[in-house]
Amino acid sequence: MKHEIIIAGFGGQGVLSMGKILAYSGLMEGKEVSWMPSYGPEQRGGTANVTVILSDEMISSPILNEFDIAIILNQPSMDKFEEKVKPGGILIYDGYGIHNPIKRTDISVYRVDAMDTATEMKNEKAFNMIILGGLLKIVPLVKLENVLLGLKKSLPERHHKLIPMNELAIQKGMEIVREVK
Amino acid sequence: MAEEVKLMKGNEAIAYAAIRYGVDGYFGYPITPQSEIMETLMVEKPWETTGMVVLQAESEIAAINMVYGGAGTGKCVMTSSSSPGISLKLEGISYLAGAELPCLIVNVMRGGPGLGTIQPSQADYFQTVKGGGHGDYRLIALAPASVQEMADFVGLGLDLSFKYNTPAMILADGIIGQMMEKVVLPEQRPRKTEEEILRDSPWAARGKTKGRKSNVITSLELDAAVMEANNLRFQATYKRIEENEVRYQEIECADAEYLLVAFGSSARICQKAVEMARAEGIKLGLLRPITLWPFPTKVIAAYADQVKGMLSVELNAGQMVEDVRLAVNGKVKVEHFGRLGGIVYTPDEILAALKEKLF
Numbered sequence: 458m459k460h461e462i463i464i465a466g467f468g469g470q471g472v473l474s475m476g477k478i479l480a481y482s483g484l485m486e487g488k489e490v491s492w493m494p495s496y497g498p499e500q501r502g503g504t505a506n507v508t509v510i511l512s513d514e515m516i517s518s519p520i521l522n523e524f525d526i527a528i529i530l531n532q533p534s535m536d537k538f539e540e541k542v543k544p545g546g547i548l549i550y551d552g553y554g555i556h557n558p559i560k561r562t563d564i565s566v567y568r569v570d571a572m573d574t575a576t577e578m579k580n581e582k583a584f585n586m587i588i589l590g591g592l593l594k595i596v597p598l599v600k601l602e603n604v605l606l607g608l609k610k611s612l613p614e615r616h617h618k619l620i621p622m623n624e625l626a627i628q629k630g631m632e633i634v635r636e637v638k
Numbered sequence: 639m640a641e642e643v644k645l646m647k648g649n650e651a652i653a654y655a656a657i658r659y660g661v662d663g664y665f666g667y668p669i670t671p672q673s674e675i676m677e678t679l680m681v682e683k684p685w686e687t688t689g690m691v692v693l694q695a696e697s698e699i700a701a702i703n704m705v706y707g708g709a710g711t712g713k714c715v716m717t718s719s720s721s722p723g724i725s726l727k728l729e730g731i732s733y734l735a736g737a738e739l740p741c742l743i744v745n746v747m748r749g750g751p752g753l754g755t756i757q758p759s760q761a762d763y764f765q766t767v768k769g770g771g772h773g774d775y776r777l778i779a780l781a782p783a784s785v786q787e788m789a790d791f792v793g794l795g796l797d798l799s800f801k802y803n804t805p806a807m808i809l810a811d812g813i814i815g816q817m818m819e820k821v822v823l824p825e826q827r828p829r830k831t832e833e834e835i836l837r838d839s840p841w842a843a844r845g846k847t848k849g850r851k852s853n854v855i856t857s858l859e860l861d862a863a864v865m866e867a868n869n870l871r872f873q874a875t876y877k878r879i880e881e882n883e884v885r886y887q888e889i890e891c892a893d894a895e896y897l898l899v900a901f902g903s904s905a906r907i908c909q910k911a912v913e914m915a916r917a918e919g920i921k922l923g924l925l926r927p928i929t930l931w932p933f934p935t936k937v938i939a940a941y942a943d944q945v946k947g948m949l950s951v952e953l954n955a956g957q958m959v960e961d962v963r964l965a966v967n968g969k970v971k972v973e974h975f976g977r978l979g980g981i982v983y984t985p986d987e988i989l990a991a992l993k994e995k996l997f
């Protein structure tokens with residue numbers, strides 16, 4: 458099995474760290490993984506994206522022209538990556554930053570209102586974990602226990618006390634994700 | 639016990655590998671996209687464990703001259719930078735080659751010329767394999783295509799450098815430096831003891847002892863006859879390296895009718911293009927030079943008898959393609975495909991370029 462995933466949004470939304478947690482979770486699951494960030498000036502206030510590949514076999518290119526799964530967190534990223542989802546693929550987005558209707562009819566589209574939920578939870582930092590929860594509900598790429606192990610690996614020890622909050626956010630995301638069409 | 643599989647960036651792998659391979663000193667100056675190398679070393683504080691020195695110099699030029707000084711005493715030393723910083727180091731690199739000093743230089747390339755961009759590029763191929771600095775010298779040049787190779791080539795580069803008493807370079811780019819993959823680090827190799835340095839590097843400036851002549855570390859020789867003899871000795875060394883140290887990887891080459899030639903991150907992207915081509919029934923192979931110098935000339939020449947055409951895929955305006963053409967010597971068509979200034983091609987673009995240029 459191989460999953461080629463793009464996560465794209467604004468810098469500061471936790472795009473890169475969500476990809477990192479996904480990659481660490483894959484590592485815990487014994488998969489081959491690659492994590493390729495867009496690095497550079499666009500991370501400051503502009504768009505940021507990361508390509509994450511989880512695979513049972515060796516990964517060739519860390520750079521891809523189409524994706525099985527796109528997680529889109531703002532309109533500029535939607536404009537760029539909607540067309541790059543493989544036919545039959547999956548697009549997951551947060552309703553908060555997306556204003557234009559989705560054009561594709563040959564893919565499955567899901568919505569996770571993570572920004573609103575994070576605000577309700579009074580924890581904006583939970584945003585990316587809510588999204589991750591939505592993804593894991595739709596595509597159980599990795600087991601939740603391995604995500605928690607992945608979190609442990611990717612977070613510095615002084616932040617380990619935040620893991621239960623992250624777990625809660627993941628479960629919240631699993632609850633609120635819904636199919637759009 | 640088997641080493642733990644870790645997930646890390648290519649840059650971090652270089653840093654951890656430097657500690658594990660028993661490097662005595664790292665001297666650097668920060669520049670994107672390779673700053674994590676020194677950053678990781680500073681976090682790991684190897685001076686408290688192996689005794690390795692990690693020093694942020696006041697400039698790239700200072701750092702390469704610290705490498706010259708350290709190498710002159712027989713120590714195992716290295717530096718790293720990215721393209722504009724490597725340009726600053728070239729004078730020092732030429733001096734290191736001229737003084738026959740072993741050391742490791744890491745270049746995590748970014749787009750140029752000038753300060754250019756911080757995004758990935760492979761436009762320093764010429765700079766690395768055709769000189770860069772002045773004089774008739776060569777750099778052993780290793781091109782890693784994975785985070786694992788970033789770690790492994792620290793050891794390989796240092797070993798080759800000490801075997802031939804000449805500088806070695808790891809030529810990576812922003813993709814391999816910034817991406818995270820699985821890596822298994824080498825076992826801890828102890829740093830060389832003073833006795834081992836005296837035994838292995840009798841030429842080193844270790845303080846003159848009674849009864850032997852002074853060891854002088856210099857690239858200067860004003861007597862032209864002696865300087866020519868020095869140059870002939872360098873060339874003899876380079877010939878031995880060319881004969882013994884060529885490394886490359888062949889992917890789906892056995893029945894290939896067309897061949898991609900690519901190094902480093904480009905080779906990874908090409909590998910996907912090969913998968914896509916094979917799915918379409920196109921017999922495409924990939925030859926990946928691992929050593930850019932010495933270049934795998936002979937193996938590429940041999941493929942010229944088998945394939946209908948070759949495409950040299952590089953993140954530059956066409957540099958390695960010249961060496962591929964020299965190897966092929968007109969036998970088959972050799973074209974180049976590249977993107978410039980920090981833009982990276984996708985696998986489908988490479989396949990489209992192959993069809994456009996060679997079919």
